[in-house]
Amino acid sequence: xxxxxxxxxxxxxxxxxxxxxxxxxxxxxxxxxxxxxxxxxxxxxxxxxxxxxxxxxxxxxxxxxxxxxxxxxxxxxxxxxxxxxxxxxxxxxxxxxxxxxxxxxxxxxxxxxxxxxxxxxxxxxxxxxxxxxxxxxxxxxxxxxxxxxxxxxxxxxxxxxxxxxxxxxxxxxxxxxxxxxxxxxxxxxxxxxxxxxxxxxxxxxxxxxxxxxxxxxxxxxxxxxxxxxxxxxxxxxxxxxxxxxxxxxxxxxxxxxxxxxxxxxxxxxxxxxxxxxxxxxxxxxxxxxxxx
Amino acid sequence: xxxxxxxxxxxxxxxxxxxxxxxxxxxxxxxxxxxxxxxxxxxxxxxxxxxxxxxxxxxxxxxxxxxxxxxxxxxxxxxxxxxxxxxxxxxxxxxxxxxxxxxxxxxxxxxxxxxxxxxxxxxxxxxxxxxxxxxxxxxxxxxxxxxxxxxxxxxxxxxxxxxxxxxxxxxxxxxxxxxxxxxxxxxxxxxxxxxxxxxxxxxxxxxxxxxxxxxxxxxxxxxxxxxxxxxxxxxxxxxxxxxxxxxxxxxxxxxxxxxxxxxxxxxxxxxxxxxx
Numbered sequence: 001x002x003x004x005x006x007x008x009x010x011x012x013x014x015x016x017x018x019x020x021x022x023x024x025x026x027x028x029x030x031x032x033x034x035x036x037x038x039x040x041x042x043x044x045x046x047x048x049x050x051x052x053x054x055x056x057x058x059x060x061x062x063x064x065x066x067x068x069x070x071x072x073x074x075x076x077x078x079x080x081x082x083x084x085x086x087x088x089x090x091x092x093x094x095x096x097x098x099x100x101x102x103x104x105x106x107x108x109x110x111x112x113x114x115x116x117x118x119x120x121x122x123x124x125x126x127x128x129x130x131x132x133x134x135x136x137x138x139x140x141x142x143x144x145x146x147x148x149x150x151x152x153x154x155x156x157x158x159x160x161x162x163x164x165x166x167x168x169x170x171x172x173x174x175x176x177x178x179x180x181x182x183x184x185x186x187x188x189x190x191x192x193x194x195x196x197x198x199x200x201x202x203x204x205x206x207x208x209x210x211x212x213x214x215x216x217x218x219x220x221x222x223x224x225x226x227x228x229x230x231x232x233x234x235x236x237x238x239x240x241x242x243x244x245x246x247x248x249x250x251x252x253x254x255x256x257x258x259x260x261x262x263x264x265x266x267x268x269x270x271x272x273x274x275x276x277x278x279x280x281x282x283x284x285x286x287x288x289x290x291x292x
Numbered sequence: 293x294x295x296x297x298x299x300x301x302x303x304x305x306x307x308x309x310x311x312x313x314x315x316x317x318x319x320x321x322x323x324x325x326x327x328x329x330x331x332x333x334x335x336x337x338x339x340x341x342x343x344x345x346x347x348x349x350x351x352x353x354x355x356x357x358x359x360x361x362x363x364x365x366x367x368x369x370x371x372x373x374x375x376x377x378x379x380x381x382x383x384x385x386x387x388x389x390x391x392x393x394x395x396x397x398x399x400x401x402x403x404x405x406x407x408x409x410x411x412x413x414x415x416x417x418x419x420x421x422x423x424x425x426x427x428x429x430x431x432x433x434x435x436x437x438x439x440x441x442x443x444x445x446x447x448x449x450x451x452x453x454x455x456x457x458x459x460x461x462x463x464x465x466x467x468x469x470x471x472x473x474x475x476x477x478x479x480x481x482x483x484x485x486x487x488x489x490x491x492x493x494x495x496x497x498x499x500x501x502x503x504x505x506x507x508x509x510x511x512x513x514x515x516x517x518x519x520x521x522x523x524x525x526x527x528x529x530x531x532x533x534x535x536x537x538x539x540x541x542x543x544x545x546x547x548x549x550x551x552x553x554x555x556x557x558x559x560x561x562x563x564x565x566x567x568x
Contacts, residue, residue, distance in 0.1 A: 008387075008391055009387040013383070013384050015383060016381060019380065020406060023418065023436065024406045027418050031417055092306055107314075110317065112497055114503060115501070120540055121324055121540070132320075135341060166317065226410075230504065248410055264412070268412050276408060
């Protein structure tokens with residue numbers, strides 16, 4: 001009797017667990033193993049170097065330092081602007097406005113596009129002479145601002161970020177809309193009777209009740225920001241002069257263009273490590289709460 | 293009187309903001325459409341956002357000729373992988389929420405951590421693994437990998453939703469004499485449909501739009517999905533931009549279709565994930 005009760009869960013879990021172990025767990029652990037070596041992926045010559053790859057990246061690789069900085073900038077931007085915009089959209093569209101389904105679709109549809117499509121579309125917009133951005137700036141009298149945004153190392157990352165916000169704000173919006181829908185009307189009605197203004201209702205009713213939603217939004221946004229790849233690769237391929245490299249793209253270069261397998265693996269493990277340090281405590285805390 | 297005027301003004305203001313933002317969101321695609329409908333001469337002579345001098349609908353036919361095989365590949369991959377993934381994830385989520393199991397939380401956290409693993413970290417070992425079993429450059433090979441990367445999020449969404457399903461329904465099934473599998477297929481799955489529909493959309497989109505793995509693991513050009521295929525429109529010496537933009541528009545039709553069709557489930561399904 002006890003034996004049967006113990007095996008069933010594992011049977012249900014088996015397909016997912018097997019695939020998960022084979023595709024994610026073992027390869028990433030093997031990648032960790034590879035990060036301690038100096039290897040080009042094909043030759044039999046594989047030299048053990050211990051932590052040297054990790055040390056070199058942090059102390060000597062200026063592109064790695066740029067990539068790390070870019071990821072942190074990207075993270076900060078995502079957490080504030082993208083989530084903030086998504087929240088604002090959700091709050092506005094949660095009311096009984098006419099045409100809210102239309103607006104919801106308009107703000108969400110870019111998320112449906114692939115990073116490559118977004119990159120192609122926005123590269124057009126940023127074209128120095130013929131793109132719409134230049135045209136628009138001229139029209140509103142700001143033509144000094146018109147520049148080859150994507151070709152200037154100082155502005156390229158931010159230009160891509162705008163495109164990323166265009167693509168990505170719809171996801172937090174949809175998650176917040178879902179969360180807002182679970183909030184009953186009673187607290188609001190009581191607050192109005194008590195004479196609370198909109199800011200107070202937002203701060204003392206809406207925000208606390210959205211806490212679970214914030215968890216998911218934060219977690220997915222943080223992870224996404226650390227892993228960002230498609231849109232950057234599509235718009236600048238990490239250039240100009242490696243100014244828009246992020247950890248994922250620099251890892252791609254090291255592994256597949258330069259064949260420095262050990263270094264590429266080390267970069268990806270830096271990425272995993274940063275994600276874990278930030279997210280794992282957060283998730284454990286939350287999942288412990290939902291279990292009675 | 294004053295309160296309702298205040299409300300009208302604030303509503304009006306909101307609409308203004310919404311419309312301005314909506315324009316910002318729609319413009320880029322409109323320009324893609326303009327470019328797709330132009331002839332190359334028109335494109336070179338005028339700015340990118342001008343309305344076409346002449347509507348070249350033929351561009352779509354030409355782009356279709358080049359892109360249809362990639363679209364077919366993407367369709368095949370997505371239509372097989374997505375339902376399979378949902379089944380695998382639903383079974384696992386069921387085990388984590390419904391079956392008495394000491395390690396539920398731990399297992400869930402273990403799987404969730406996988407979301408942090410960037411695909412790049414696994415590429416070299418995966419490449420070696422696929423080569424070893426002879427599945428490199430095959431659809432089963434890449435579908436296996438896609439399934440793997442879809443597991444953390446899929447289980448997150450489905451588990452969240454299943455946690456919210458009241459246990460009384462399970463107990464009714466037990467009285468009727470269903471086994472666990474019966475409970476799964478006849479009670480939990482039908483109730484979890486909103487979450488399943490949500491996952492269907494999101495997973496279909498993610499699979500259709502996937503670029504990195506497709507770029508690395510499918511090197512045979514005739515087998516490539518549409519994301520990698522679009523890049524072939526950008527030639528080594530010159531790119532036919534009108535054709536590229538027409539191709540882009542064609543490539544997003546299926547995802548738009550799936551989105552529009554399943555849209556109403558999206559929010560309600562998210563509710564489940566959010567509450568979990």
